[in-house]
Amino acid sequence: xxxxxxxxxxxxxxxxxxxxxxxxxxxxxxxxxxxxxxxxxxxxxxxxxxxxxxxxxxxxxxxxxxxxxxxxxxxxxxxxxxxxxxxxxxxxxxxxxxxxxxxxxxxxxxxxxxxxxxxxxxxxxxxxxxxxxx
Amino acid sequence: xxxxxxxxxxxxxxxxxxxxxxxxxxxxxxxxxxxxxxxxxxxxxxxxxxxxxxxxxxxxxxxxxxxxxxxxxxxxxxxxxxxxxxxxxxxxxxxxxxxxxxxxxxxxxxxxxxxxxxxxxxxxxxxxxxxxxxxxxxxxxx
Numbered sequence: 094x095x096x097x098x099x100x101x102x103x104x105x106x107x108x109x110x111x112x113x114x115x116x117x118x119x120x121x122x123x124x125x126x127x128x129x130x131x132x133x134x135x136x137x138x139x140x141x142x143x144x145x146x147x148x149x150x151x152x153x154x155x156x157x158x159x160x161x162x163x164x165x166x167x168x169x170x171x172x173x174x175x176x177x178x179x180x181x182x183x184x185x186x187x188x189x190x191x192x193x194x195x196x197x198x199x200x201x202x203x204x205x206x207x208x209x210x211x212x213x214x215x216x217x218x219x220x221x222x223x224x225x226x227x
Numbered sequence: 228x229x230x231x232x233x234x235x236x237x238x239x240x241x242x243x244x245x246x247x248x249x250x251x252x253x254x255x256x257x258x259x260x261x262x263x264x265x266x267x268x269x270x271x272x273x274x275x276x277x278x279x280x281x282x283x284x285x286x287x288x289x290x291x292x293x294x295x296x297x298x299x300x301x302x303x304x305x306x307x308x309x310x311x312x313x314x315x316x317x318x319x320x321x322x323x324x325x326x327x328x329x330x331x332x333x334x335x336x337x338x339x340x341x342x343x344x345x346x347x348x349x350x351x352x353x354x355x356x357x358x359x360x361x362x363x364x365x366x367x368x369x
């Protein structure tokens with residue numbers, strides 16, 4: 094089968110049915126923790142006290158990179174909202190692929206920049222909405 | 228690039244990172260910021276990128292007439308790369324916490340550094356991952 098992107102040959106194709114959980118918060122990262130969304134729709138949920146805060150990922154997005162780089166268990170839960178096809182790598186394999194593909198490297202950095210920007214904005218709103226002390 | 232000497236220095240930074248930080252490079256790109264001086268202002272569209280050598284900076288957002296601290300970053304961290312990659316206006320104000328010594332790059336210089344060596348992909352991703360982890364932990368407590 095011809096791959097849509099040459100760098101994907103270093104990843105393993107994995108398919109998720111609609112509404113399936115890919116991983117949940119506090120899970121260990123596993124052997125192939127980094128995912129590229131080839132097709133489908135992904136929902137990322139971060140815990141915010143008793144609530145959750147959601148991000149949506151579309152094709153060409155990358156997820157699962159934060160925790161192996163920050164050396165921690167999963168910080169969020171990730172669910173496939175429709176049938177979704179991903180490619181997954183271990184961290185070393187991802188950097189091999191990113192070394193070959195400028196687009197993959199930039200997509201990863203851009204995606205994480207947007208994620209951090211969104212989390213910063215959410216945090217900013219919460220602290221500005223928090224009740225003032227005496 | 229019109230200045231081959233500048234380009235040589237940029238390539239040394241790209242491939243050697245900290246190993247390229249000699250007096251010549253620091254004289255060319257180095258900048259000192261005084262306590263409370265603003266490096267980046269929320270809402271601006273300028274695309275300078277800073278590499279902190281000494282000191283710390285506050286990453287802040289303005290709420291009302293006050294600045295709320297989102298994070299504090301120190302030596303080795305890159306500042307301003309988010310707007311460079313996702314092509315957005317500055318989303319935070321960065322303020323020196325005490326005296327700060329940093330290298331200051333234009334977007335063009337930084338693009339050359341980033342494109343030349345894969346180590347910058349790892350460096351940028353690791354920095355973003357640490358900051359995302361920190362923010363998720365703070366959100367869990369907010």
